[in-house]
Amino acid sequence: MVTVTPAAPERVATRAAMIGFVSPRTGAPLLPDREGDALVSADGERVPIVNGIPRFVSSDDYAAAFGLQWNLHARTQLDSRTGAHLTEQRLTRCSGLALQRFAGLRVLEAGCGAGRFTELLVNAGALVHSIDLSAAAVDTNRRNIGTPANYAVAQADIRALPFPAGAFDMVLCLGVLQHTPSPEQSLGALWRMLAPGGLLVVDHYTWTLSRVTKLAPLYRMFLKRLAPVRSRRITEALVDVFFPLHWALRRARPLQTLLSRVSPCLAYCHIYPELTRAQHEDWCRLDTYDELTDRYKRLRTVGRIRRALAGLGASQIHAVRRGNVVEASCRKPW
Secondary structure, eight states, rough: OOOOOOOOOOHHHOOOSSOOOBBBTTTTEEEEEETSSSOOTTTTTTEEEEEEEESSSSSOOGGGHHHHHHHHHHTTTEEEHSOOHHHHHHHHHHHOGGGGTTTTEEEEEEEETSTTTTHHHHTTTOOEEEEEEHHHHHHHHEEEEHHOTTTTEEEOOEEESSOOOEEEEEEESSSSSGGSSSSSHHHHHHHEEEEEEEEEEEEEEEEOOOOHHHHHHHHHHHHHTTHHHHHHHHHHHHHHHHHHHHTTTOOOHHHHHHHHHHHOOOOOTTTTSSSOOOHHHHHHHHHHHHHHHOOOOOOOOOHHHHHHHHHHTTTTEEEEETTTEEEEEEOOOO
């Protein structure tokens, strides 16, 4: 685990309240109207509230496929459902903080999905502001989390965030940057949200030999061009064929490696023995669809991530490769 210095306790204590929304365009404060069906600014800007969630974007844009997956796999990755601690392990490893150290921190969670990290942050006592580009994702997130006082969720673009600059003690963005049009532009937008002394935690896909030795990229070239519902039917059929083989070979690592060369499925049967067969299959269906249908799949090296963070003026930069992902954290100087 990376050891990092938490935000100054006195600063957190004096700012321990939820952050109000502002216009991404002008920075003007936005407040609920009398009917409670919109946020409005003094100059008349209006942001609709649908199902209790502010909607700063009118469509899912490049995240349409992700919206479908969160409808179908609303609770697949939640630690509270699996009974395992896979998400907690990833969160604490990437951030360098034990869960109890999130208490009182103002956290921006960019790309919240169904809430696998959200539930841990909220339960730890962080002041959590979650956003996602997908309408289905934020709806699912809200259903999973409820309406605790230390949680707010909005549908918004990571490149046009509806919060004041420098408002957060931590900005968390895991499993997201590689799927955005420009990871560097997205990083810059996240950096602007961070208060001096605050912690930025991100990860990003990186180059691996398997990306040129497996057939999965060929499947993706075809599937990402289809409508989400149609591509979903195809990935479901692929999982029906290949997952039983992954499960049967879970203890035969050489055969599992050979199978992965032709199978497009992401299966972790040999990695996470704490999950049941049904949980592995559910996770396989989710991640296979995610892997084969995303519009963008950017790749960045450890060095490139470090340079991007240094270019923002970050200090205490820590970036390491873990499998096919670069995990990184840094501080904004005081």
